Amino acid sequence: MTDALTALTRAARDAPQRTRWFVPGRIEVLGKHTDYAGGRSLLAAVDAGHTVTATARADRLLRVRSEEAGETVDLDLDHLEEPTAAADGHWGGYVRTVAARLAANFRGRLRGADLTVTTTLPLAAGMSSSSALVVGLALALIDLSGLAAEPAFATAITTPEQLGEYLGTVENGQSFGELSGHRGVGTFGGSEDHTAMLCGVPGALVQYSFCPVRHERTVALGDELALVIAVSGVEAAKTGAAREDYNRVSLAVGEILRRWQEDTGRHDASLAAAIGSGPASVQRLRELAADDDYLAGRLEQFLAESERIVPAAALALEEGDLAEFGRLADDSQAGAERGLRNQVPETITLQRLARELGAHAASAFGAGFGGSVWALVDAVEAEQFAGRWLEAYRARHPERAGTASVAITRPGAAAHRVTD
Structure with missing residues (x-):
């Protein structure tokens, strides 16, 4: 194509x-x-x-x-x-x-x-x-x-x-x-x-x-695997009143970078560039963010997600190690909850339920403050898993029963x- x-x-x-x-x-x-x-x-x-x-x-x-x-x-x-x-x-x-x-x-x-x-x-x-x-x-x-x-x-x-x-x-x-x-x-x-x-x-x-x-x-992603998407029913909006919450996450990165540039006199264009500028950069960034609990958590989430979780998870999937891939996806979810603070009870519930129901891996995705969760499952069980997942979620959050949904997909x- x-x-x-x-x-x-x-x-x-x-x-x-x-x-x-x-x-x-x-x-x-x-x-x-x-x-x-x-x-x-x-x-x-x-x-x-x-x-x-x-x-x-x-x-x-x-x-x-x-x-x-x-x-x-x-x-x-x-x-x-x-x-x-x-x-x-x-x-x-x-x-x-x-x-x-x-x-x-x-x-x-x-x-x-x-x-x-x-x-x-x-x-x-x-x-x-x-x-x-x-x-x-x-x-x-x-x-x-x-x-x-x-x-x-x-x-x-x-x-x-x-x-x-x-x-x-x-x-x-x-x-x-x-x-x-x-x-x-x-x-x-x-x-x-x-x-x-x-x-x-x-x-x-x-x-x-x-x-x-x-x-x-x-x-x-082998044909034996499928992605099931569960829509929480909580709108993941980035407009109106929700914009402030969304922008807080990104503005925190800008503040960390501003402190770094002011402290070092460097002109690194991104947080990743600052991290890669030298062996002592991570420690200095931690010191610069230490006085603000949210900035410190945001920095640790980025370090874990970008520097460790993403490359390790891609390698695990490439090698067929689904258990390791699932563990790393769990780490990513935990980072979103603790560092980004952009998860709502519904997306947290969906991620936990997916793992309890046997998904190889699961995580919320997108801007946060609502939205969806993906689960990686065996393709032959995807339809049955999707039904059980949705039923369990609706039981936990009956107020979302009318707006929650599931879909089975493959990378397109x-x-x-x-x-x-």
Whole structure:
């Protein structure tokens, strides 16, 4: 299957009048809140996602309809800075963010279009439906407008990984090389989700490090295994009031790095870079964070997750040591509970129940404060396990019985253009 960047590049000089893109959700198997700190993640695209269908218009209107929301958002591409009636946290904010960034980076090149978004992805379930929307909208608009032929695009973005990193900055508002930052959606995240969606491998997990994005390993997930996803029923939102909790986790990394830079006079761009700067760096970072309980816990979580758990778990899975893989996933879950403090009773219950019911491994994933938990099980038992897991969870949390759900999946294909 042709990767997204190759498809965009081939079509760039003869921009189509109509295009359709599928963008998967993702499972963050391991790598909780590591990407924006320059750390590692172990990821999979899934077989559910958003489909964005786009048709070019002759005028400067961008009209986007979400079939899931049953709503349409209209934007005038010549007046993107003017406020709209959409409230903070409305999905239309993502539409505006993508359009405004592309219009700012490639002035005069963005075309008007009618777009329709359909989805098979559970929303606000930790599978990054919001980032999938950003990626899907961006791919469709880049395609229709032939932006991949622009010198600024072609110079800055030469690999699918760089495309994922750029789209991460579209969401968080940071600059990407000469492509200047512009607003963002108000969350201080990284490019893990976007990379998984653009670089996922069917039937395998991919290990990446970030800032910049670097591929480290691809680990096949044998056909004898399956991933079961349990949606807790607690919305893992990153908008509105939930944004403050989410941003606290990432802002803590920024504070640790600020203290390090001020103390050492160094200009390391990420926490991972600071850690790798010398043999005494970890001890000094611990000293600098010691006066703040949350900062100290956040540092220890990152050190364990990125430096030890992710590479060791990938190796264990590669060698078929499922017991060790499960132990490391348990360590990751404990780090989220103690260090990130982003778990809710429902996700904690789901992880514990999965292990009690015999899952090889299980962990919560995504931004936290709700969302989902994955469990690795034998494929032949996946359906029975999923039913027992959901039944046990509903018994523990009857208030979530109507919104909790389970799904069985395998690592799926990366984002791609859909041919009619």
